[in-house]
Amino acid sequence: MAEDVTVGIVAQRDNERAHRLAATLVDALERQFAVAVAVDELTGEAIDVDAIPVAEMEGRDLVASIGGDGTLLFVAREIGSTPLVGVNLGEVGFLNAVHPDDARAVVTDLVETLTAGESLTHRDLRRLQASGEAADWTLEPALNEILVHGPRRGPGSGVTAEIRVDGERYTASHADGVLVSTPTGSSAYNLSEGGPLVRPAADALVITQMAATDPLPPLVVDTDTEVTLSLSGPNHGYVISDGRNRRRLELPATVSVAPADEPVWLVGPEPNFFAGLEKLG
Incomplete structure (x- = not known):
């Protein structure tokens, strides 16, 4: 079993729904696994849990972005090729594949893979x-x-x-x-x-x-x-x-x-590209 698995969670700023979901994920991960979980500083102020700057999440085993594609783009800029999963609270979701109702199950499954000492399957997005x-x-x-x-x-x-x-x-x-x-x-x-x-x-x-x-x-x-x-x-x-x-x-x-030398590593389910296109109409 892998030791010292670390997870970061970044929620869209000024979004109470994103903050509530971040709190749910922190609670679920700390209850179920012996992992170190930290949220971004603004979310930490909102839900009163341990917080670090987003840039310091680079090198963690997993980072979850909660919000729209803009939030995921911001997180990706800060964390390099750290494995990243996106929970979609936006309208289209070309990058965020996880529905909020599925977020707890998807993220805990990813962390369970990590704690078992296994690597996450990822998709490279070229930059x-x-x-x-x-x-x-x-x-x-x-x-x-x-x-x-x-x-x-x-x-x-x-x-x-x-x-x-x-x-x-x-x-x-x-x-x-x-x-x-x-x-x-x-x-x-x-x-x-x-x-x-x-x-x-x-x-x-x-x-x-x-x-x-x-x-x-x-x-x-x-x-x-x-x-x-x-x-x-x-x-x-x-x-x-x-x-x-x-x-x-x-x-x-x-x-x-x-x-660029480093791609973005997306983990978790793949976004449905064509379903996203339908939302543009």
Whole structure:
């Protein structure tokens, strides 16, 4: 039997339902198993149990995210390749596969596997990383997409963006920006910009221009492809990872987008991709 199994639980902030479920999971795990359970700091204040920063959950045997896909994205950024299971309190749930009513059974089954000394079966979700041409900066990895754009979006703004795929020019055009998306992110920002849906298991990336004056159809490429985005026109622009980590670019500048070293490890039942699509309608 494995010893010193550690579990983290992160609940969506300001969500009483998420906090109640976190308290239920803490109680169930501490009653049934000799494991160390800690919640995130805001949840700890709400339910009065041991709490640690989410970033300190990296390296635990299991972390449970309770909330929507946004909560899981936040947790994934903080914990690297720590096994992660998502409990869905959101509307769609492309990443969170566990229904709240099933959360206790699913999480306790996962912990029972760990306490028996067995490894959890996981699915790798590839992430992307943006860096400067001279490698003097690197953004935090993105599970959904890397975005580059000009000072702002809309008429009279934008940026000239040349896109190269493994060194070969794909296109160049004035545009609001360019998205490079993972299959996970294909149903997010990429979809709203007219990009294609990609089934999560596909080994692919999507390159999508945003409101280009000379557009080409979105391009699907192999996951290991290196994409370079050369920006010019205005005096500055931005590169953004998953809508959160942002860096200002003094133009002209070139951004390289390539697979990150560490994927996200999802455990537990697989989300139903097509059921999630029905909720988008």
